[in-house]
Amino acid sequence: MELVAQLEERFNLLLNKINQLKEENQRLREEVEAERQTRRDIESRIDTLLEKIQNELE
Numbered sequence: 001m002e003l004v005a006q007l008e009e010r011f012n013l014l015l016n017k018i019n020q021l022k023e024e025n026q027r028l029r030e031e032v033e034a035e036r037q038t039r040r041d042i043e044s045r046i047d048t049l050l051e052k053i054q055n056e057l058e
Helices: 002-057
Strands: none
Touching: none
């Protein structure tokens, strides 16, 4: 019976680790999306500045 208890404990530890990894994965996905948005914002600002420069040159 002790073997079954050990297996249950290990199984529960693995399930907990899976849940931790899922949470970390979600957090990392959110970070990546935030970085992508920041990059899009910066690219947009650069494009606007380039358009202003182009208009001044014309």
